Amino acid sequence: MTFRQRLATIVVTLLAALGLVAVGANPAAAAPNTALAAPAGVLDVPVTGAFTDAAGGAGTFAGTFTPESFAARDGNLIASGTLTGTLTDSAGATVGTVTQAVSMPAVVAQATCQILNLNLGPLHLDLLGLVVDLNRVILSITAVSAPGNLLGNLLCAITHLLDGNPTAGALAALLNSILALLRQ
Known part of the structure; x- marks a missing residue:
């Protein structure tokens, strides 16, 4: 090429x-x-x-x-x-x-914008005898910016406010x- x-x-x-x-x-x-x-x-x-x-x-x-x-x-x-x-x-x-x-x-x-991408590995908590085991958690929040998508438009605007x-x-x-x- x-x-x-x-x-x-x-x-x-x-x-x-x-x-x-x-x-x-x-x-x-x-x-x-x-x-x-x-x-x-x-x-x-x-x-x-x-x-x-x-x-x-x-x-x-x-x-x-x-x-x-x-x-x-x-x-x-x-x-x-x-x-x-x-x-x-x-x-x-x-x-x-x-x-x-x-x-x-x-x-x-601008069609979409990434708001939050949270990736937690396995978690083990022992709080005074209360045991909490949590397996892998993936949370991904994406806002879609388009006519009629009030919340998506607002979150994309806020996300890129300082860009x-x-x-x-x-x-x-x-x-x-x-x-x-x-x-x-």
């Missing part, structure tokens, strides 16, 4: 770990289209959607978004890149294809550095 392939694999793993999700594509805020020298398909993020076709049926969009740069705008992380895909009508016929430069918000999603969460600008700079390494 070459250095570039290893680096590309690390970037994809990093993006997956961060849970970068593209939402709300806005062609009006399009950024210039620049080519990446990364191996084909490595940075492509699948994008799907639906639309109402000319017959009033449900058409579909299937394609990919290839990030080319990241920036911070008004405290939010913005991904700029190329959206490529195919529009298919409700009858299954291809209506058209899209290849367009777009900018969209990128959201860092140095990067700003959108710092995260954009890190992601742009990784993209620059892939272009070499």
Whole structure:
């Protein structure tokens, strides 16, 4: 495996770990289209959607978004890149294809956070004639952070209260550095 392939694999793993999700594509805020020298398909993020076709049926969009740069705008992380895909009508016929430069918000999603992991070995207590024997105990508490999970959201927020969460600008700079390494 070459250095570039290893680096590309690390970037994809990093993006997956961060849970970068593209939402709300806005062609009006399009950024210039620049080519990446990364191996084909490595940075492509699948994008799907639906639309109402000319017959009033449900058409579909299937394609990919290839990030080319990241920036911070008004405290939010913005991904700029190329959206490529195919529009298919409700009858299954291809209506058209899209290849367009777009900018969209990128959201860092956090699904779970570890609250407590307690692992006790066997325990023997002799308290004034009362003998307590306890075998191995494993207690693992994980909070799930998602819409509607009030307690999970609260515990994850408290758990990460003192973490140095990067700003959108710092995260954009890190992601742009990784993209620059892939272009070499």
